[in-house]
Amino acid sequence: MSRVFNFSAGPAALPEEVLKQAADEMLDWHGSGQSVMEMSHRGKEFISIAEGAEADLRELMGIPANYKVLFLQGGASLQFDMIPINLLRGKTVADYVNTGEWAKKAIKAAKVYTNVNVAASAEDKSFTYAPSQSSWKLNKDAAYVHYTANETIGGVEFNWVPETGDVPLVCDMSSNILSRAVDVSKYGLIYAGAQKNIGPAGLAIVVVRDDLIGKAQPTPPAMLDYKVHADADSMYNTPPTYSIYIAGLVFQYLKRNGGIAAMEQKNIEKANLLYNYLETTEFYRNPVAKSDRSRMNVPFTLKDAALDEEFLKGAKARGMTQLKGHRSVGGMRASIYNAMPVAGVQALVEYMKEFAATKG
Ligand SMILES: *Cc1c(COP(=O)(O)O)cnc(C)c1O
Numbered sequence: 547m548s549r550v551f552n553f554s555a556g557p558a559a560l561p562e563e564v565l566k567q568a569a570d571e572m573l574d575w576h577g578s579g580q581s582v583m584e585m586s587h588r589g590k591e592f593i594s595i596a597e598g599a600e601a602d603l604r605e606l607m608g609i610p611a612n613y614k615v616l617f618l619q620g621g622a623s624l625q626f627d628m629i630p631i632n633l634l635r636g637k638t639v640a641d642y643v644n645t646g647e648w649a650k651k652a653i654k655a656a657k658v659y660t661n662v663n664v665a666a667s668a669e670d671k672s673f674t675y676a677p678s679q680s681s682w683k684l685n686k687d688a689a690y691v692h693y694t695a696n697e698t699i700g701g702v703e704f705n706w707v708p709e710t711g712d713v714p715l716v717c718d719m720s721s722n723i724l725s726r727a728v729d730v731s732k733y734g735l736i737y738a739g740a741q742k743n744i745g746p747a748g749l750a751i752v753v754v755r756d757d758l759i760g761k762a763q764p765t766p767p768a769m770l771d772y773k774v775h776a777d778a779d780s781m782y783n784t785p786p787t788y789s790i791y792i793a794g795l796v797f798q799y800l801k802r803n804g805g806i807a808a809m810e811q812k813n814i815e816k817a818n819l820l821y822n823y824l825e826t827t828e829f830y831r832n833p834v835a836k837s838d839r840s841r842m843n844v845p846f847t848l849k850d851a852a853l854d855e856e857f858l859k860g861a862k863a864r865g866m867t868q869l870k871g872h873r874s875v876g877g878m879r880a881s882i883y884n885a886m887p888v889a890g891v892q893a894l895v896e897y898m899k900e901f902a903a904t905k906g
Pocket residue numbers: 556620621622623624648694696697698718719720721739740742748
């Protein structure tokens with residue numbers, strides 16, 4: 547069996563040792579005589595898995611005690627709704643920063659519930675940069691300020707944390723959570739779909755400050771109410787048990803391998819390999835402002851788009867898959883999340899050099 551270097555933007559590669567462990571434990575989890583998939587979510591075995599996953603995530607991210615960690619369903623997209631439903635707390639406006647495709651989706655969802663003040667937008671330059679804080683026009687009455695830490699499609703990442711005073715800062719970290727150190731105490735709420743850096747699609751992780759829970763007006767339907775999920779330790783209904791288990795294995799893997807600090811160093815190394823090469827060539831081009839380039843998603847175009855198919859074919863023949871860019875952007879995109887080994891990026895850069903030399 548040979549595994550490919552999978553550059554998919556999501557669902558994305560998982561650490562091989564996690565997949566092997568899951569395979570080993572598939573038929574008989576820790577002598578229980580059953581698969582995790584078959585366990586009662588109320589039984590002591592699964593409770594220990596869920597509690598372990600939460601404890602490990604808290605340790606990895608340094609989540610303060612006054613924050614709840616929720617394991618929810620519906621991916622990141624359901625949070626686009628749950629955030630305004632829960633966090634408006636009777637207020638009538640929310641601030642959003644428009645940095646690209648994902649921010650736009652969050653904004654569109656929020657408009658159903660409230661007035662949206664677009665405090666800053668990078669649309670003027672086709673979403674190729676992160677608007678600096680000095681350009682933000684925040685509304686002092688806003689219920690919260692929402693931004694997208696990493697635009698998965700555009701390849702734009704914030705390498706700084708916005709200042710919003712007393713207004714809670716809400717962040718979509720779907721595609722860079724656990725890839726770099728984060729000071730959770732600066733946020734009111736952090737959320738992420740799992741399928742980029744954590745585990746199986748469908749699971750979403752929400753880290754939310756206590757005082758923001760239970761103030762929704764009107765009271766939301768139970769499944770959309772953070773309070774209901776927080777009070778029930780994410781077990782109001784049957785949670786996505788197997789996804790939580792795999793996420794837990796990923797957290798253990800991160801802890802065994804030096805935690806977020808080590809992961810961040812590796813991610814910097816991988817991103818540098820790729821961007822440093824892109825700097826030296828005119829054959830490929832990344833449009834993003836240097837200071838805002840994503841460490842996770844690296845979009846690039848070829849000098850001649852007619853060569854795209856051949857590039858992808860050659861990459862596949864060398865065991866590198868899912869490099870095709872998002873349909874809205876075209877070109878290529880290399881997603882190099884935590885689970886992508888340095889060797890994968892080295893192989894990609896080697897291939898890019900070779901391809902440019904023969905076609906340039
Ligand atoms: C993938 C992604 C989403 C959507 O996640 P779903 O789980 O498909 O809902 C939202 N925001 C960002 C930044 C993403 O990368």
